[in-house]
Structures are given as C-alpha cells and as structure tokens.
Amino acid sequence: MNRQKVDLKESSYEIIVGKNILSELGNLITEVGDFSKIAIITDNNVGSLYLDAVRGSLLKKGFSVCDIEISDGEGVKGWRYAEKLVEWILENKLDREGLVIALGGGVLGDLVGFSASIARRGLSLIQIPTTLLAQVDSSVGGKTAINSKFGKNLIGTFFQPKLVVSDVLTLSSLSGRHFLSGMSEVIKYGLIRDPVFFNWIEENLSEIKSGNPEVISELVIWSCSIKAQFVQKDEREMGERALLNLGHTFGHALETYTGYSNKLFHGEAVSIGTTIAFQFSHFLGMCSISDVNRLIHLYAKLGMKHQIKDISMTLPSPKVLIKFMLQDKKVKNGNITYILPKKIGKCIVSENCSTENVNEFLNTICP
Numbered sequence: 345m346n347r348q349k350v351d352l353k354e355s356s357y358e359i360i361v362g363k364n365i366l367s368e369l370g371n372l373i374t375e376v377g378d379f380s381k382i383a384i385i386t387d388n389n390v391g392s393l394y395l396d397a398v399r400g401s402l403l404k405k406g407f408s409v410c411d412i413e414i415s416d417g418e419g420v421k422g423w424r425y426a427e428k429l430v431e432w433i434l435e436n437k438l439d440r441e442g443l444v445i446a447l448g449g450g451v452l453g454d455l456v457g458f459s460a461s462i463a464r465r466g467l468s469l470i471q472i473p474t475t476l477l478a479q480v481d482s483s484v485g486g487k488t489a490i491n492s493k494f495g496k497n498l499i500g501t502f503f504q505p506k507l508v509v510s511d512v513l514t515l516s517s518l519s520g521r522h523f524l525s526g527m528s529e530v531i532k533y534g535l536i537r538d539p540v541f542f543n544w545i546e547e548n549l550s551e552i553k554s555g556n557p558e559v560i561s562e563l564v565i566w567s568c569s570i571k572a573q574f575v576q577k578d579e580r581e582m583g584e585r586a587l588l589n590l591g592h593t594f595g596h597a598l599e600t601y602t603g604y605s606n607k608l609f610h611g612e613a614v615s616i617g618t619t620i621a622f623q624f625s626h627f628l629g630m631c632s633i634s635d636v637n638r639l640i641h642l643y644a645k646l647g648m649k650h651q652i653k654d655i656s657m658t659l660p661s662p663k664v665l666i667k668f669m670l671q672d673k674k675v676k677n678g679n680i681t682y683i684l685p686k687k688i689g690k691c692i693v694s695e696n697c698s699t700e701n702v703n704e705f706l707n708t709i710c711p
C-alpha cells in the first residue's frame with residue numbers, strides 16, 4: 345500500500361494506492377474520523393462489482409451504512425441527479441458527522457463530490473475511484489462539478505475529500521476504451537511537468553497495455569504525486585494549476601459539440617485536444633515538430649484517439665469550435681486561455697492568443 349499526503353493544512357488528506365485494498369476500507373476510515381453514518385453512492389455498473397466488498401468492510405467495523413446505485417454515464421452529471429442525491433442523503437438522516445463515499449468513475453465522483461459539498465453545507469467525503477481517469481485525476485484535488493447546458497463542469501465547488509482510496513485491481517474490469525481514456529490524463533502529467541515520466545511511459549508501453557498491476561500501480565502513484573504538487577501550490581487554480589488543463593480547452597469544445605455522449609469520452613477529447621494544443625503551439629513557432637510527432641507516435645502506439653478525424657461524427661467547423669471554447673470557464677475578458685507546450689515536460693498558460701490566429705490555425709486541421 346502506498347500513501348501520499350496532499351498537504352493543504354487543515355484540509356490535508358492522503359491518497360492510498362494499492363492492490364486488493366477495498367476490504368481494508370473499514371480500517372482506513374477509522375484513521376480519518378468517527379462517522380455517525382456512511383452513505384455509499386455508486387452506479388449500477390460499479391455497484392454490481394464492488395459495492396458488496398465496500399459495504400461489507402464498513403459493516404464489519406460496526407459502521408451504520410446506507411447505499412444507492414444510480415445510472416452510469418455523463419447524463420447523470422446535472423441538477424436533476426444532484427438534487428436527487430442531496431434529498432436522498434437528507435432522507436437517510438446523515439447529520440453533520442455523516443460521511444459520503446463516492447464509489448465509481450470520474451463522472452460519479454464529480455457529481456457525488458458536488459452533492460456532498462452542498463448537503464448540510466458540506467459533509468465529509470471519501471473518494472474511491474474505480475477508473476484510471478478518476479484515480480489519476482478527478483478524485484484528487486477537490487474539484488467537484490455538474491454540467492450546464494452552456495458547457496461542461498460550469499457548476500461546481502472546490503471541496504477536498506478526507507481520503508482517496510485507489511485499488512488498482514478495480515481497473516481490470518475497465519473496457520480498453522475507458523482505460524485508454526484515462527491514459528490521456530496520465531500522459532498529460534509527463535507533458536506538463538515531468539519528461540522522465542513521459543520517457544518511462546514510452547519504455548513501459550507493453551506492460552501498461554497488458555495491465556501489469558505493478559506497473560499500473562507505479563503509473564497511478566507517479567501521476568497522483570504530480571497532481572498533488574499542483575494542488576498543494578495552487579488549490580483554487582489561481583495560477584499554475586491551470587496547466588492541468590492541457591488539451592482541455594479544445595477538448596471541452598469537442599465534448600460540448602458531441603453532446604457529452606459516448607461518441608467521445610472525456611479522456612478521448614483530452615488526447616485529441618492535446619494533439620491540437622501541440623499543433624497550435626508548433627503553428628505559433630513555440631514547439632518543435634519532433635515533439636508533436638513524438639506525442640502522436642505514443643498515442644498511436646497505445647491505440648488512443650488523438651486526431652480530430654477520430655471523432656465518429658461530422659467534424660465541427662472552426663467557427664463552431666471557437667463558439668464552444670468561448671463558453672469555457674477559463675475565458676477571461678473574452679480571451680480564451682490556452683495551455684501551450686514549449687516542449688515535452690514544459691507548458692505555459694497563454695491568455696493572449698487572438699481569435700483570428702486560432703481560427704487560421706483551426707482551418708489547417710478542420711475540413
């Protein structure tokens with residue numbers, strides 16, 4: 345079991361990564377607090393696989409437990425489900441000493457985190473992420489969100505969990521497509537901060553693809569340690585944390601265009617968006633073509649979606665993409681914020697790219 349601290353003073357917590365640790369949950373939770381009641385929220389899919397293990401471990405420790413399974417998919421990430429969950433939490437009489445557990449992937453973690461943050465002005469929360477994307481990214485750092493008709497994640501809170509417990513064995517039940525979707529965020533850490541990690545991913549491709557649990561544990565731990573560094577320095581994304589959004593400005597626009605549907609998973613939008621960010625940076629003369637090609641080569645070797653033509657529907661025009669990008673949270677005074685690579689391992693936040701420049705560039709990659 346590996347334990348890393350996210351150091352945020354009184355909001356500090358641990359990320360625990362290991363194999364077969366769901367059965368240890370009861371013990372791990374007693375280290376964090378003494379909770380009057382625990383509400384486990386999961387989805388149908390994850391619930392059928394892991395709810396018994398999680399509930400069993402808590403009951404064994406003597407906790408009072410209630411649970412609910414909701415539908416899976418991005419469709420739950422809106423007001424309707426947030427309201428349903430908050431009312432369910434209140435109906436089950438969780439008081440201020442109650443604990444909410446989010447057991448599932450990134451969509452569920454964002455929704456449950458948001459619901460826990462507003463129920464009784466904030467209940468304790470533990471994240472048990474069961475997808476690669478959630479283990480390396482969304483469960484760590486305290487961002488919670490639901491979607492608005494105006495764009496993705498536009499409604500939300502910063503609300504740190506009390507603990508994150510990642511059992512890498514849960515990743516073996518992921519579809520190949522979901523696993524690769526999580527790899528976008530893993531690769532992102534190498535691109536923004538750690539060229540050694542990027543090399544390591546290139547060198548361990550076959551073990552990563554075959555799901556070797558030792559290699560996957562290392563990959564999750566390494567990713568979380570990079571994410572924790574960003575969150576510790578800039579919890580509220582006033583500066584450097586924005587680098588974690590590499591590929592997300594273009595990616596969110598693509599997700600809005602595809603209607604947050606199964607046509608394009610979040611991680612797929614991020615890898616396509618990251619390729620576009622590298623190409624845009626090269627177009628601006630900031631990044632070498634060899635770095636662009638090295639990234640594309642890695643995505644291709646893993647079999648990841650990484651080009652705009654990989655979206656399985658009619659492609660958006662530059663005008664449509666720019667319209668969606670202008671709805672992004674990161675727009676300041678009408679200017680879109682881009683995370684632009686200088687090289688593998690180093691990116692910058694840019695708030696002064698003109699829309700004309702972006703339009704001219706997008707015309708070179710859109711039909």
Ligand code: GLY
Nearest residue numbers: 481485487585588
């Ligand atoms: N997923 C980006 C962040 O947590 O800041």
